Amino acid sequence: MFDGIHLGHNAMLDLLLKIAVEKDLNSAVWSFTSNHHKSQHFRIISEENRIQRLKNKELDYLHNVDFIPEISELNAEEFLDKVLIDQLNVKVVLMGSNAQLGKDRHCRAADFKSLAASKGVQVVLFDLLKVDEKVVSSSSIRIAINSGDFKGAGSMLGYPWFIEGTVVDGNKMGRTIGFPTANILMEGIVVPPIGVYACTVNCDKLNLHNLSAIVNIGKRPTLSEEDDIVVEVHIPNWSGDLYKHTLSISKFKFIRAEQKFESIDELKKQIESDIRTSI
Numbered sequence: 001m002f003d004g005i006h007l008g009h010n011a012m013l014d015l016l017l018k019i020a021v022e023k024d025l026n027s028a029v030w031s032f033t034s035n036h037h038k039s040q041h042f043r044i045i046s047e048e049n050r051i052q053r054l055k056n057k058e059l060d061y062l063h064n065v066d067f068i069p070e071i072s073e074l075n076a077e078e079f080l081d082k083v084l085i086d087q088l089n090v091k092v093v094l095m096g097s098n099a100q101l102g103k104d105r106h107c108r109a110a111d112f113k114s115l116a117a118s119k120g121v122q123v124v125l126f127d128l129l130k131v132d133e134k135v136v137s138s139s140s141i142r143i144a145i146n147s148g149d150f151k152g153a154g155s156m157l158g159y160p161w162f163i164e165g166t167v168v169d170g171n172k173m174g175r176t177i178g179f180p181t182a183n184i185l186m187e188g189i190v191v192p193p194i195g196v197y198a199c200t201v202n203c204d205k206l207n208l209h210n211l212s213a214i215v216n217i218g219k220r221p222t223l224s225e226e227d228d229i230v231v232e233v234h235i236p237n238w239s240g241d242l243y244k245h246t247l248s249i250s251k252f253k254f255i256r257a258e259q260k261f262e263s264i265d266e267l268k269k270q271i272e273s274d275i276r277t278s279i
Helices: 007-023 047-055 076-085 109-117 138-146 150-157 264-278
Strands: 028-032 061-065 092-096 122-126 162-168 182-185 195-203 208-218 230-234 246-257
Touching: 007 092, 007 122, 007 150, 047 061, 076 109, 092 109, 109 122, 138 150, 182 246, 195 264, 208 246, 208 264, 230 246, 246 264
Parallel strands: 028 061, 092 122
Antiparallel strands: 162 182, 162 246, 182 230, 195 208, 195 246, 208 230
């Protein structure tokens, strides 16, 4: 799925491009969209950003398809014959050495390599990349983000993890208490520990770069009874209209856990303290 396009993915894609040049073949990536997973908050980055990062590699072909149940029912040999050979006419397949293919993931990479060789297709196995003795994988990055280890996640991604999304209309409660916020829906992105963070905000369209801010990731228990996880970011000493603009929020530093206050005045005092902490 290439979720996150981490250091391992990038090394693998670079090897793919090298092989394509050496063998005078077209480079191609087969990838399912990241929208089919059962978990509500699963993706490391947005689907749009994932696709753009793949396009930036300047591949000859990018086969990014929606999850197809019929394909998931194929065993490894059927997938090789019906998809890779008959439809895509592949000559070389590059895959992770820990990959498992076919229905119920029954075929190991080494076995698939032997199977493909019998049909004239070369399989190159890519050894997993390690950072600080830890295997780089999308699963490991999700675990790091879930636990608030943003440094660890960034070391595997090769860039600081960020939340990116379009500012949506909120209940404007923040504005009424003197702290206007820009609201962003998580939209399937993996969730860090709920709480208040110091962060950095960027908005290319408005030429806003590296603005210090505070962000609440949670359910706003003092102001709302709803159960959805919402991202609310407040940029101190800045005023303007962010509605419908795309914001990128990164460089998270945990300040405190989310809590419910007995009064609006208590909430305001705490936000003032959070701002002092973040600057």
